[in-house]
Amino acid sequence: xxxxxxxxxxxxxxxxxxxxxxxxxxxxxxxxxxxxxxxxxxxxxxxxxxxxxxxxxxxxxxxxxxxxxxxxxxxxxxxxxxxxxxxxxxxxxxxxxxxxxxxxxxxxxxxxxxxxxxxxxxxxxxxxxxxxxxxxxxxxxxxxxxxxxxxxxxxxxxxxxxxxxxxxxxxxxxxxxxxxxxxxxxxxxxxxxxxxxxxxxxxxxxxxxxxxxxxxxxxxxxxxxxxxxxxxxxxx
Amino acid sequence: xxxxxxxxxxxxxxxxxxxxxxxxxxxxxxxxxxxxxxxxxxxxxxxxxxxxxxxxxxxxxxxxxxxxxxxxxxxxxxxxxxxxxxxxxxxxxxxxxxxxxxxxxxxxxxxxxxxxxxxxxxxxxxxxxxxxxxxxxxxxxxxxxxxxxxxxxxxxxxxxxxxxxxxxxxxxxxxxxxxxxxxxxxxxxxxxxxxxxxxxxxxxxxxxxxxxxxxxxxxxxxxxxxxxxxxxxxxxxxxxxxxxxxxxxxxxxxxxxxxxxxxxxxxxxxxxxxxxxxxxxxxx
Ligand SMILES: Nc1ncnc2c1ncn2[C@@H]1O[C@H](COP(=O)(O)OP(=O)(O)OP(=O)(O)O)[C@@H](O)[C@H]1O
Ligand SMILES: [Mg+2]
Numbered sequence: 398x399x400x401x402x403x404x405x406x407x408x409x410x411x412x413x414x415x416x417x418x419x420x421x422x423x424x425x426x427x428x429x430x431x432x433x434x435x436x437x438x439x440x441x442x443x444x445x446x447x448x449x450x451x452x453x454x455x456x457x458x459x460x461x462x463x464x465x466x467x468x469x470x471x472x473x474x475x476x477x478x479x480x481x482x483x484x485x486x487x488x489x490x491x492x493x494x495x496x497x498x499x500x501x502x503x504x505x506x507x508x509x510x511x512x513x514x515x516x517x518x519x520x521x522x523x524x525x526x527x528x529x530x531x532x533x534x535x536x537x538x539x540x541x542x543x544x545x546x547x548x549x550x551x552x553x554x555x556x557x558x559x560x561x562x563x564x565x566x567x568x569x570x571x572x573x574x575x576x577x578x579x580x581x582x583x584x585x586x587x588x589x590x591x592x593x594x595x596x597x598x599x600x601x602x603x604x605x606x607x608x609x610x611x612x613x614x615x616x617x618x619x620x621x622x623x624x625x626x627x628x629x630x631x632x633x
Numbered sequence: 634x635x636x637x638x639x640x641x642x643x644x645x646x647x648x649x650x651x652x653x654x655x656x657x658x659x660x661x662x663x664x665x666x667x668x669x670x671x672x673x674x675x676x677x678x679x680x681x682x683x684x685x686x687x688x689x690x691x692x693x694x695x696x697x698x699x700x701x702x703x704x705x706x707x708x709x710x711x712x713x714x715x716x717x718x719x720x721x722x723x724x725x726x727x728x729x730x731x732x733x734x735x736x737x738x739x740x741x742x743x744x745x746x747x748x749x750x751x752x753x754x755x756x757x758x759x760x761x762x763x764x765x766x767x768x769x770x771x772x773x774x775x776x777x778x779x780x781x782x783x784x785x786x787x788x789x790x791x792x793x794x795x796x797x798x799x800x801x802x803x804x805x806x807x808x809x810x811x812x813x814x815x816x817x818x819x820x821x822x823x824x825x826x827x828x829x830x831x832x833x834x835x836x837x838x839x840x841x842x843x844x845x846x847x848x849x850x851x852x853x854x855x856x857x858x859x860x861x862x863x864x865x866x867x868x869x870x871x872x873x874x875x876x877x878x879x880x881x882x883x884x885x886x887x888x889x890x891x892x893x894x895x896x897x898x899x900x901x902x903x904x905x906x907x908x909x910x911x912x913x914x915x916x917x
Contacts (some may be wrong), residue, residue: 448804473812485807487800498800501793504814550811 398461400425400554400585401446401477406455407609408445415441417456417609423554423587428580430588430596430617432630433606439589440482442606443558447479448472459554474502476553480560482589485544488532492523495531495542499549508551516545519575537568544575556586561592573599595632597621605630635764640882642765646775650836650880652871653778654851655858656785657829659870662859664802664822666724667716671732672855673848674738675827679704679834680843681746687753694773697835701828708827712820720819742845750842774836781832782871785825789867798822853894857901 403421415438423429433439444450446457448469448564456465459477467475487495496516498507517524520541526534531542540560547555557576561569573595580586590596597603603620605613613626620626654676661669669675679700686696715734757769789795800808801818809815834848841847848889858877864868877897884893 447810449809468814470809470812470814473810479808479810481807485804485810487803487807489803490796490799492798494799498796498808498811498813501797505812546811 398425399423400460401587402458403442403446404455404458406442406445406457407453408441408450409453410441410450414453415609416445419606419609419611420455421587421604423585425553425585426580426583427601428576428586428588428599429602429604430590430600431604431606432590432593432596435591437606438609439606440558443479443556443589446556458603465499469620473550474504476504476551478547478550478552478555478632480543480547480555480557482558482562484539486531486539486542486546489530491528491530492534492542493527495546496523496549499546500551502550504548505551509549512549512551516548519548520545537564540564540572541566544572548579551559552584554587555579556587556589558589559591560588561590561595569595578596593626599603637852637883637886639765640768640886641879642882643873644880644882646767646771646878647780648875648881649775649778650833650874651851651854651858651869651877652835652862653781653836654830655855655862655870655874656782656867657826658831658852658855659866660785661823661826661861663717663866664798665720665727665819666826667720667727667731667823669704669823669826670728670852671711671735671738672826672830673850673852674735674742675704675708675848676744676834676837676851677737677742677843677845677848678707679831680838680847681751681845682831683835683838684753687755687908693753693755693835693839694777697777697781698833700835701832704828704831705824707831708824709820711827712823716823717750717816717820739845746845748844748846750844752836752842753838755839763881768840770840774839777836778833778871778874781829782867785829785867794818794821798825804806852877854897857897860904888892 399422401421401423403419406416406419409415415463419442431439441450443555445452448467452465456463458464459475464472487498496513500506500512505512522538523541523545531539534542544557560572569592574602576586576599588596588600597617597620600617601615603615605626613623657675658669658672661667682700682703683693683696686699687693709732715730716727719730757773759766759768789799797808797813797818798821800811800813801815805815837843837851854877858870858873861876862873880896881893884896
């Protein structure tokens with residue numbers, strides 16, 4: 398059974414329709430990536446999955462249950478967790494408090510200690526800055542904190558929007574390695590990325606979003622060889 | 634000189650209560666971006682709450698606890714009834730919603746209590762320290778304000794609901810993603826704002842006469858203090874209150890009392906022009 402099913406979602410803002418029938422099926426344990434041009438609606442799709450936007454039609458099923466009507470704040474405790482675009486940290490709160498907030502749902506709370514150790518093992522830099530306010534950290538540190546906060550929630554499915562945006566290549570490489578570690582822990586991951594080459598390289602499966610629809614899908618290796626994908630997204 | 638010292642001390646004591654009232658206003662603004670025009674009405678309700686309980690045989694300081702609790706509940710109730718539906722609308726809508734609440738409270742209050750001044754007939758005496766005489770009710774009010782500020786700070790920084798309030802204030806959408814119901818937290822914040830206003834009102838009523846319309850004056854002071862201390866910062870509000878209290882103690886020494894509001898609002902405008910984020914430079 399797929400861990401997440403998005404069935405023919407249409408959605409948008411006000412009168413403006415952005416998604417015209419997006420569909421996904423994520424298999425548990427795999428890393429899937431969703432790519433597409435700027436402004437095509439990738440973030441909008443994630444917002445709809447998280448319940449920040451209501452689907453106009455279609456539904457979202459998580460672990461077999463229709464969660465389309467579940468309030469956004471009740472999704473984290475089911476294990477559905479988003480690392481949002483632009484990090485969206487609690488800027489006036491300390492690094493430690495941000496991590497605590499990540500673990501604040503009923504699911505994450507009992508594992509706070511273990512997950513804190515996990516995060517520190519992955520990002521030792523955060524441990525050195527526990528009392529620093531999130532908004533005074535560098536861009537790279539903030540992204541580590543955003544991912545760390547996601548891990549604290551004890552996710553079964555971790556959605557990550559624009560992990561690599563604006564970060565130095567070395568750090569991007571490290572973060573992608575960290576994702577592999579998370580995958581090895583059994584966490585299902587969906588990556589939404591600008592960096593198409595790299596995300597296809599680390600993913601098992603991929604979707605291409607175009608004109609508000611999931612236009613193309615397939616094993617990541619296959620997509621990488623696809624002429625259309627190569628021309629449109631890889632610049633080859 | 635002695636007179637000056639006496640009015641400075643008095644100003645500081647009363648100013649700390651102004652600070653407490655302002656905390657209610659700035660908490661609501663800081664967390665939910667709502668300008669609460671019912672703030673003065675909550676202050677007046679606090680005054681009448683303590684007054685009513687006192688006449689019913691309660692010690693005013695015991696009554697204050699009841700008033701604080703009722704303030705919290707009433708604030709939460711008002712959030713759900715009047716604000717929840719417009720919380721994401723443009724700020725004018727929430728402004729008008731709180732204005733409507735204000736008018737309702739004042740209208741009903743005027744009918745029930747008229748506008749003749751009341752006093753709580755209660756005294757704890759006073760003590761003298763050299764040339765200064767301090768009324769114990771004012772000293773106690775100042776101590777209570779300081780203590781409540783400390784408790785509020787601990788609540789916001791050390792308890793889980795307090796951290797939720799800060800998280801929602803910092804990033805409402807992200808807080809929801811973490812599993813925090815922003816609706817509950819906004820309601821709680823509005824309740825706390827009402828609690829602080831009502832408590833400040835109750836304390837003021839132990840030493841000043843009041844009517845149902847008295848809250849207006851203190852609401853205006855809260856706005857002045859808010860811009861001084863920076864909106865959304867409890868200690869900033871307390872310090873702003875002390876500064877305002879000092880000014881109120883000082884101004885009558887050098888010019889007629891009628892100048893007090895003029896100077897206060899001149900200060901208000903100047904601060905807004907020079908330091909739009911408050912003297913203590915809070916965020917945003
Ligand atoms: N809150 C909003 N209100 C109105 N329109 C919005 C809003 N957020 C996004 N949009 C519009 O929806 C469209 C899709 O935006 P979205 O952020 O989902 O794109 P994206 O695929 O994530 O792009 P990027 O790769 O740049 O992050 C864009 O045209 C954008 O302008
Ligand atoms: Mg996006």
